[in-house]
Amino acid sequence: MFIGIGAGGLMLAMPLESGTAGAMEAGFYPRLVCALIIALGCLTALAGLLRKGELPEAWHWWPLLMVSASAVVFAALLDIAGFAITLFAVALIASLAGRLLNIWRAAMLAGVLVLMNIALFIFALGLPLRIWPRI
Amino acid sequence: MHDLISNLAMGFGVALSLQNIGLCFIGCVLGTAIGVLPGIGPLPTVAMLLPFTFALDPTGALIMLAGVFYGAQYGGSTTAILARLPGETSSVVTCLDGYAMALKGQAGTALAIAAIGSVVAGMATTLLIAAAGPPLADVALLFQSADYVSVMLLGLVSAVVMAHGSVLKALLMILFGLLLGTVGTDVASGDYRLTMGLDMLADGLGFVPISMGLFGLAEIMVNLESMAGRTAIAKKVGSLWPSRAVLWQAFPAMVRGTVIGAAFGILPGGGPTIAAFSAYSVEKKVARDPSRFGQGAVEGVAAPEAANNAATQSCFIPMLCLGIPPNALMALMVGAMMVHGIQPGPSIITKQPELFWGMIASMAVGNVILVILNLPLIGIWVKLLQVPYAFLFPAIIVFCAVGTYTVDSSTGDVVLMAIFGVLGYVFRKLDCEPAPLMLGLVLGPLLEENFRRAMVLSDGDAMVFLHRPISLAFLVAAALLLAAVLLPSIRRGRQEAFRE
Structure with a gap:
């Protein structure tokens, strides 16, 4: 139904x-x-x-919210804060979605991801992205 | 015949250039690496890696994407055998006997059989594409707008038939996709349609953000809630070399699998999943002792693996020759080609022979690379399987966001991706498959353009679709298919096929 x-x-x-x-x-x-x-x-x-159908399985709002939030945050922050800070925030929010990591490990993961992405997208692929916010 | 050889030679010339071998290799590695990760099938993998190829030349980009595609397909089988975790739906059947073999300590044999099956199927299908492609394209050149409309309708109808779950829902998803395809500037009049006043949408809905949202983000959201414990991974791989007796037993199954796979791949709406399922049930029927299946029968690994690999490649045929993608993944490939400014269709063979033949040859190259990658390096992939999801998914989300952004340098696209991620989640909860939507989205503009052209040519007479014999034949086929699903007996059979 x-x-x-x-x-x-x-x-x-x-x-x-x-x-x-x-x-x-x-x-x-x-x-x-x-x-x-x-x-x-x-x-x-x-x-x-x-036909009185089966109810869909329970909805899980938390991952839904966090995963989409991280993408929106990316869009909102990128122009203001630059690539590094934005990615850090995105990775942090994203890891919160799973509630599997404590905050320190999440921060560590975020840091590693930022470095990896900078290396990959900016140095290897040469995309014109600003790493740090314009001061 | 002579043409075939010289064309293939040219193709290999393209595919074997250092750059293209490299790209094919990178594609296969990335595809396998991501495909091995549980819960990420070829669709999200290709969607995720799509932006990386935009910097390449079209041929290289397509070769790499194709590599990603079969790499992911193959990686799924590895996890199916070792951990009973099908990386994607097409390796679900491989789980049954593959994992059973792994439990018996024959994981190595199962992997080797899967690899050999894939290569046999891949090579055979590559030849098939090379042989069947050009004549098919010649036929396709005779098509007029009305015929194209009918072919596409047939494709959409069979996508509905082949989709899991409710026919009605699949139909709705396709229509929704078609509707999304109309967003943007109208080709004929230049009017903005359905843009809700947003300039961002004037060029239409980007195809990358939608696929990333629907398949990438939504996949993660679903996975995050079903984070149950993982199955034990078979640690001992055992000897990789199958005995001659086992090979002898598996070979006929591979051949049967290849034939079934190639046929299902060409069928619009078909693809690796159905091919693998059908191959498995055929094996079960022809086997002298069907009870062995599920207990670790070699044929149960060989046939579906051959079938899914054959289908993986033969579904390139309609895409390359007619410009009509038979399934969502090929729709992604069509999208990728369009981003590179190539209009897929029958003229591709004559206009861009290097691209066409290079791609075909690269399939053969890719198959060889896959075997080299997978058998000796199996240990690495097993390690990769053990990476906890907690580390994995934030990385995927970040990749999706950056990847989508870089396509157009548009933050709006990233928001769009988020929206479609949520939509994709809702669809999954409502038991609607997103794949038909993708097909609708890509085919939508093509369908509309040809529909309108046909109408203009016939002065608005809808009967034109029935007057042209080619068009009529396709329409009849579509109607028959639709009628077939609605008949109860077949519906039951179809449900059974998907239940396994």
């Missing part, structure tokens, strides 16, 4: 955006796809309602 509603709701939300589609010409194909999605979404929802 949960599955059905989830999938249905997810898909039903999609066509809302298709309102912003351009002229008839450009919008034709997306509308076609959206229409199909709505139809199938309804079908899935119906099927989900009919």
Whole structure:
């Protein structure tokens, strides 16, 4: 049941955006796809309602939150703080997601990762990235 | 025949250049190294390493990516045999008999059989591609837009059929992918579509952040919650050389596996996983004593390994010759080619023969490298298996973030990756497979373009798809497939096939 509603709701939300589609010409194909999605979404929802399905297994929010947070932090920090500090923060947050390492070992790992990445991306591949923040 | 040899010679000339051998080697090493790590299959591996190849020339990049692909495929088998941890779904069946053999102290034999099976299959399929590619491309050159639309529909339909789980959900995922493919600037009118006013999306959704999010990050999130204890790893590898009797026993199974694998690889929506499963069940059927299977039967290792390797390579055929990826991984490869400014399709053979033949030859080279890598160096891979996940996944996350960023130097892409990571997690929780989405995303723009062109050519007459014989044939095939899944008896059979 949960599955059905989830999938249905997810898909039903999609066509809302298709309102912003351009002229008839450009919008034709997306509308076609959206229409199909709505139809199938309804079908899935119906099927989900009919057979009282198994509930999906428990959701684990912590890894979900931390893993995505680390990517967002990367995006937010990179331009301000430079490559080294950003990566350190990202690696730290990422290791928190697993709750398997204590903070010292996580920091150590983060340090090693920063060095490895600097060596790989900046020295070996020669990408134009700033290592330290602009002062 | 003469052409074939001279073309292959040219291909080997390209593939055997120092740079390309090096790239193929690096690809195989990286692929194996990451493929050995539990829970990371070829898809996330290729997605993760994609950005590294952007600095290379197209041929080198593709050779390296292909190396990564079969390296990862192969690495998965190693863990399957030694630790009962399938690196990816296609080596699930190898676990059954491979691990049983390892427990009996025959891990070395199992590994060697897997390696030999892979090479036999790989070489045979390489020849098949070389022989079948050009004629197929000639046929494909006759295709018009309407025919392309129908081929792609067939491909999408069979992707649905072959997907695990609910047909409806797979269909929804494909449609979602198609929809995502429409984001960006409309080709014909230049209008922005579905960009929600964000300039970042004007070029369409980047294909790297999506695949990294869906397959890389989501994979980690799922793995983090199922961090149960690991199975004991078979420490003693034992003698690597199989006895002649064992080889004799395994050889027919390898041949059967190769044939099955090659066929399933070409089929749209197919690929290594189904090939391996089918090969295993065929072996079980033809065996004189089926009860041996699961207890360490050599054929149970040889056939699926040959099949998955054959499929790994033969799925390049539709991708290279028609420009239509048969599965999500090939969709990634198509994406990689497009990033390099190559439009995959039938003209690739005539326009870029070095690329085409170089890649084919590199498959043969890659197979040899893999054996060299895997048999003598098996100890290293076993060590790698013991790296705790706690150290591993932050490294993967950092790689994903940096990798995505470097493609376009865009922090927006990294956020996009995070969003798709979450989406990928949700999809997994809802039992929706992300692979069909990927296929939809890559095929979407192609499908739309050809669909529109066909409509323009026919003055908006939808019957054009039924009038052209090629198109009609594909549509009929697609309809038959769809009907077949909906029939209850076949549905049951399909469920059984996936349950094992």
